[in-house]
Amino acid sequence: MLFRALKKEDLKRLYDLLAGSNMIVAPVQKGQDGNRAPIYAFEEVSGFGEIHLDYTSTKIPAKRFFMPFRETMADFRMDGKDWGKRVGFNIDRPFVFFGMHACDINALNKLDKVLLGSHYPMPYYAAKRNNMFIVGIDCRPQPYCFCRSMGSDTALHGFDLFLTDLGDHYFVEVLSDTAFNIIRQITTREPAESDHALYMKMVSDKNKQFTLQVNTTDLTKILDMEFQSDVWKQWGEKCFSCGTCANVCPTCYCYGVDESVEMDLSRARKTKFLYACNLIDFAEVAGGHNFRPESHTRLKYRYYHKHRGFVEAYEESLCVGCGRCGESCLAGITVPEVIASVRGEDI
Ligand code: SF4
Numbered sequence: 001m002l003f004r005a006l007k008k009e010d011l012k013r014l015y016d017l018l019a020g021s022n023m024i025v026a027p028v029q030k031g032q033d034g035n036r037a038p039i040y041a042f043e044e045v046s047g048f049g050e051i052h053l054d055y056t057s058t059k060i061p062a063k064r065f066f067m068p069f070r071e072t073m074a075d076f077r078m079d080g081k082d083w084g085k086r087v088g089f090n091i092d093r094p095f096v097f098f099g100m101h102a103c104d105i106n107a108l109n110k111l112d113k114v115l116l117g118s119h120y121p122m123p124y125y126a127a128k129r130n131n132m133f134i135v136g137i138d139c140r141p142q143p144y145c146f147c148r149s150m151g152s153d154t155a156l157h158g159f160d161l162f163l164t165d166l167g168d169h170y171f172v173e174v175l176s177d178t179a180f181n182i183i184r185q186i187t188t189r190e191p192a193e194s195d196h197a198l199y200m201k202m203v204s205d206k207n208k209q210f211t212l213q214v215n216t217t218d219l220t221k222i223l224d225m226e227f228q229s230d231v232w233k234q235w236g237e238k239c240f241s242c243g244t245c246a247n248v249c250p251t252c253y254c255y256g257v258d259e260s261v262e263m264d265l266s267r268a269r270k271t272k273f274l275y276a277c278n279l280i281d282f283a284e285v286a287g288g289h290n291f292r293p294e295s296h297t298r299l300k301y302r303y304y305h306k307h308r309g310f311v312e313a314y315e316e317s318l319c320v321g322c323g324r325c326g327e328s329c330l331a332g333i334t335v336p337e338v339i340a341s342v343r344g345e346d347i
Pocket residue numbers: 238239240241242243244245246278299325328329330331332333
């Protein structure tokens with residue numbers, strides 16, 4: 001990895017270079033909530049001035065750009081006597097995430113393990129992932145963040161450039177060849193010892209700002225022991241089975257496939273759509289049997305997938321601790337509270 005120092009006034013030059021032939025997706029402000037706090041979202045931008053690099057967190061993660069809620073997998077047309085099939089990966093130009101936090105970069109790294117690294121890689125995801133350039137940006141811990149507990153508060157890979165705000169300039173981590181070739185077209189300098197010291201002080205100050213923790217020690221073992229615990233029923237009674245938590249989660253990737261045929265049999269379409277394990281029919285199979293008819297069994301499944309099954313498969317949790325699910329849950333169900341209750345601890 002290379003390190004450079006970039007004056008803040010030269011950041012627009014980086015944007016202009018990247019915007020030349022790419023779609024730029026960046027955090028923008030979309031309004032205010034009831035407490036007059038800004039609401040941010042990842043959107044396609046057309047100018048550097050639209051970007052809010054000082055954003056807190058986006059309500060919806062960036063996944064809608066590489067794992068859309070609904071996506072056509074294949075189109076079929078009756079061509080004479082035969083069906084003609086067209087498969088597209090639904091990407092028309094490369095895109096750049098300009099200002100992604102470490103937790104969301106780590107979410108992509110986790111998705112890569114499943115969607116690129118498994119026996120059956122997902123070509124629709126791979127096409128977008130392979131045409132993606134990521135500029136990371138450091139963040140300020142929010143009261144709902146517990147990424148530090150999940151080891152996702154810093155990103156060591158999965159980005160091209162990473163910017164850390166050091167006052168009048170950025171400390172820049174250059175990870176990929178593409179990033180190196182871009183950064184050499186911009187005026188930067190070798191970081192001085194004083195920049196290193198400033199960077200380490202900034203990291204140390206940031207670490208003191210985390211207020212929320214999740215105790216993950218022996219968590220897989222404890223989940224195994226507490227599989228029949230009544231706490232799951234208590235949380236299940238609160239849960240509305242609305243699926244919002246999966247919708248806003250940067251690492252939830254479960255999906256269903258829908259096939260539809262025109263009445264005159266001239267066309268057909270296969271569509272992939274994201275689904276949520278809390279929804280009532282998630283585990284319903286042909287014939288109508290539902291393997292998880294109660295809300296607590298579905299909620300429990302979500303936690304066991306994130307914090308038990310994924311750890312067994314990949315030696316890391318499928319949760320990055322972004323806190324989005326707890327912030328969006330109308331029932332007030334948060335990961336730190338659920339985990340603490342399973343452990344018999346107070347939060
Ligand atoms: S945990 Fe909350 S957000 Fe998730 S399904 Fe239940 S009520 Fe909805």
